[in-house]
Amino acid sequence: MVAIQFRVPPSVFAEFSEAAGREFGFTKGAKSNLFLKMWAEYRKTR
Numbered sequence: 001m002v003a004i005q006f007r008v009p010p011s012v013f014a015e016f017s018e019a020a021g022r023e024f025g026f027t028k029g030a031k032s033n034l035f036l037k038m039w040a041e042y043r044k045t046r
Helices: 010-022 030-044
Strands: none
Touching: 010 030
16 A cells, blocks of 8 residues: 545545544545445446
8 A cells, every 4th residue: 555645724634534433434445445345436437
């Protein structure tokens, strides 16, 4: 795995973190898992 880093407003980070926690549990790796899920859905449409 490699790290990816970009900047978003604090409100977006908080919303994304909350969504990741609800989807994957409030554990280490939840945001990464949500990103990977979103990426897989995006790839299906391309």
